[in-house]
Amino acid sequence: MNDLIPLVNKLQDVFNTIGSDQIDLPQIVVVGSQSSGKSSVLETIVQKDFLPRGNGVVTRRPLVLQLVNTHLGLMPPTSNSSDSAVNDAPDRAEFLHLPNKQFFNFEEVRKEIEAETARVAGQNKAISRTPIHLKIFSKNVLNLTLVDLPGVTKIPVGDQPTDIEKQTRNLILDYIIKPNSVILAVSPANVDLANSDSLKLARQVDPESKRTIGVLTKLDLMDAGTNSLDILSGRAYSLKLGFIGVVNRSQADIQSNKPMEEAFKSETEFFQSHPAYRAISHRCGTNFLAKTLNTILMNHIRDKLPDIKAKLNSLIGQTQQELTSYGDPTFTGKAHRGSLILQLLTKFASDFVAAIDGTSAEISTKELCGGARIYYIFNNVFGAALDSVNPCENLSVQDIRTAIRNSTGPRPSLFVPEIAFDLLVKPQIKLLEPPSLRCVELAYEELVKICHNCGAKDLTRFPRFHAKLIEVVSDLLRERLGPTSDYVESLISIQRSYINTNHPDFIGGGGAMSALERASQKKKRDIEKTRRLSTVNMVLTGSGTDSPGNREENGEKAVTAGMNNLTVHQAVERNDRDREREKLGQNGGIHSASTTSLNGLPNGPNAGGKDTFLNYFFGGPQQRMDRPMPQESSHRAGNIHNVAKEMVMPKTVLDGEPLEFDKKLDYMMETDDSSNPNEREDMETQLIRSLIVSYFNITRKSIQDLVPKAVMHLLVNYSREAVQNRLVATLYKEELFNDLLQEDDNLCAERAKCKAMLDVFKNAFTIINEAM
Numbered sequence: 001m002n003d004l005i006p007l008v009n010k011l012q013d014v015f016n017t018i019g020s021d022q023i024d025l026p027q028i029v030v031v032g033s034q035s036s037g038k039s040s041v042l043e044t045i046v047q048k049d050f051l052p053r054g055n056g057v058v059t060r061r062p063l064v065l066q067l068v069n070t071h072l073g074l075m076p077p078t079s080n081s082s083d084s085a086v087n088d089a090p091d092r093a094e095f096l097h098l099p100n101k102q103f104f105n106f107e108e109v110r111k112e113i114e115a116e117t118a119r120v121a122g123q124n125k126a127i128s129r130t131p132i133h134l135k136i137f138s139k140n141v142l143n144l145t146l147v148d149l150p151g152v153t154k155i156p157v158g159d160q161p162t163d164i165e166k167q168t169r170n171l172i173l174d175y176i177i178k179p180n181s182v183i184l185a186v187s188p189a190n191v192d193l194a195n196s197d198s199l200k201l202a203r204q205v206d207p208e209s210k211r212t213i214g215v216l217t218k219l220d221l222m223d224a225g226t227n228s229l230d231i232l233s234g235r236a237y238s239l240k241l242g243f244i245g246v247v248n249r250s251q252a253d254i255q256s257n258k259p260m261e262e263a264f265k266s267e268t269e270f271f272q273s274h275p276a277y278r279a280i281s282h283r284c285g286t287n288f289l290a291k292t293l294n295t296i297l298m299n300h301i302r303d304k305l306p307d308i309k310a311k312l313n314s315l316i317g318q319t320q321q322e323l324t325s326y327g328d329p330t331f332t333g334k335a336h337r338g339s340l341i342l343q344l345l346t347k348f349a350s351d352f353v354a355a356i357d358g359t360s361a362e363i364s365t366k367e368l369c370g371g372a373r374i375y376y377i378f379n380n381v382f383g384a385a386l387d388s389v390n391p392c393e394n395l396s397v398q399d400i401r402t403a404i405r406n407s408t409g410p411r412p413s414l415f416v417p418e419i420a421f422d423l424l425v426k427p428q429i430k431l432l433e434p435p436s437l438r439c440v441e442l443a444y445e446e447l448v449k450i451c452h453n454c455g456a457k458d459l460t461r462f463p464r465f466h467a468k469l470i471e472v473v474s475d476l477l478r479e480r481l482g483p484t485s486d487y488v489e490s491l492i493s494i495q496r497s498y499i500n501t502n503h504p505d506f507i508g509g510g511g512a513m514s515a516l517e518r519a520s521q522k523k524k525r526d527i528e529k530t531r532r533l534s535t536v537n538m539v540l541t542g543s544g545t546d547s548p549g550n551r552e553e554n555g556e557k558a559v560t561a562g563m564n565n566l567t568v569h570q571a572v573e574r575n576d577r578d579r580e581r582e583k584l585g586q587n588g589g590i591h592s593a594s595t596t597s598l599n600g601l602p603n604g605p606n607a608g609g610k611d612t613f614l615n616y617f618f619g620g621p622q623q624r625m626d627r628p629m630p631q632e633s634s635h636r637a638g639n640i641h642n643v644a645k646e647m648v649m650p651k652t653v654l655d656g657e658p659l660e661f662d663k664k665l666d667y668m669m670e671t672d673d674s675s676n677p678n679e680r681e682d683m684e685t686q687l688i689r690s691l692i693v694s695y696f697n698i699t700r701k702s703i704q705d706l707v708p709k710a711v712m713h714l715l716v717n718y719s720r721e722a723v724q725n726r727l728v729a730t731l732y733k734e735e736l737f738n739d740l741l742q743e744d745d746n747l748c749a750e751r752a753k754c755k756a757m758l759d760v761f762k763n764a765f766t767i768i769n770e771a772m
């Protein structure tokens, strides 16, 4: 039975070698306020002067003290301990931080504790959480594991931080919160128990007081006539493990170097002779305390051992699993390298494909990933980018008018020629190119991201191999970026190379015309309505002066502004005239088969074919020849016509100097009053605009459809299918194997640590198995 404590000590040693605190081993933790007598209790139990003493804060680091009784023939577990001559061996001490040194002089032990405390916690009063591990072998001690902790302080002194009280409390709580700790709550008897810090702390973590044992110190310092019998008998404060009273050496005793044996005798005398404690003297004193602690600890260990064994078992399983995750180093041997490379490479490729297809096992529910992001790019990002393109972007009224004029060449403009529409719509289609190319780039970037996330878990062990795999796939993707972008670019060029006015969805001249007419009539109705309302208003208010301001209010400005209804009517009239001509066969074969309804929509036998729509409205070359020049056309020619009159004047070239005519022409072209278009020009501009919008929308729709298809085919699917072959062809080469299978240094260290831990757990498991 008494073997249990050495067993725990053994386990503690085993765990200390790897610094593992995963197993909460049974131990006694000494807790109390500063100067309550904690160190004195420990010293009396050990019966040695070995702890630093002094005023104020002395214990500044946790001291884990293992007491090993050599009289019982128990072997100290460390390698440097002597196994022979157990019974007559002198008392000695060993520190964990000095594994090859044994201390026979306990004065040196004290100095070492002081030095080691100062080394970590500094010279002043600061405290540290790092424990000092000390083992004492003696025939006078019982097997115990005790932890001495810094006392609870209230006011910071020296270089202690302002929250020193909180820090010490937290440090103490960290130790006593463990269910396997027995709390040795030290309280001085000369202070009211209600103010005992140790009992307050113990209550927090052990509310039922099942694992708290109370120690009353300084019973000799109580006021005359008072005693602690009530407490020691368990009547004042209930603790399942009870209270034990002790009398340690006073400061004066320490200063006068009162030997331990003498102090021990004085203590026994004190209890036996004290009128209040005489009856319970056999349950008082340091000796009784040590025996009780030993029994409590052993019972505690016995109770906890099955739990510890179960915990060890699960730790072994977990650690084994962790070790497996680091990979088997033997598998990288020559015979297996090829198959390992192939296996990892195939896994990487299938991760890549699975991420694109959305069949990956690690699909996130928090954010879009893999193929879904590519779909999002196509559907949302690219769609929105195309929708945001204005079909008439950068196309001013002036541009449209200039295009119309230019396309008529030297002839006066009769009708808007088809060539002007062609000229104007092509650059607009080009506006679809940047978002389309950006769509390719975004899909490419997404694929690069996907490939970076592939194999992250399987390949942490081989960072070089992982980097190489990413590099090869990135190269493949980069290779595909060029052809895909080129193809998308050519899709736009294809759209620009032929303006198909026969497209079934194209609004056509008729559609545009009737839309304009409808708009114009609505406007007319609105203006009429406004005018009528204003007249009624004027009658009611009596204000009827026809000032320019009033005219504006009456809507006359609106009549002349914007789309002019007269223009539309003139256009319709012209259509009617054309129809008459067609009837008379004056239009020849150009569109003799085509007839139109009054609203301008083709309704003849060829009504479905829109090839003549522009000719119909804007006039083909022959129409222009046939038709009488409308009055407004000659006026509209304006300054240019005036210039034309002067063209009869003979030109003389004078040493490269511009002729007078040229100067005048330049001037007139510059000062051409195009900002004030006439009604017909307005109509032409409006028509061209609606035709551009209609045609642009058709093109936009097909680009929106074709670009994602092209990206999928040329970039995504291509790389998806080629990835495995490319990886094998580039990396499956004997001469690369060594480099690719170069293991990560950190991982090797982690594996070694994990392996050591597993050995420790297995070792501890065997120790417990043998003991039980």
Ligand SMILES: Nc1nc2c(ncn2[C@@H]2O[C@H](COP(=O)(O)OP(=O)(O)OP(=O)(O)O)[C@@H](O)[C@H]2O)c(=O)[nH]1
Residues within 6 Å of the ligand: 032, 033, 034, 035, 036, 037, 038, 039, 040, 041, 053, 054, 056, 057, 058, 059, 150, 151, 152, 217, 218, 219, 220, 221, 246, 247, 248, 249, 250, 251, 252, 254
């Ligand atoms: N007379 C008398 N003095 C005691 C007794 N116990 C402790 N002392 C004295 O009280 C002072 C503090 O004792 P320590 O054992 O250093 O107290 P501690 O709780 O370890 O102090 P810290 O580690 O600094 O928190 C010393 O001077 C001891 O000699 C006792 O039972 N009787």
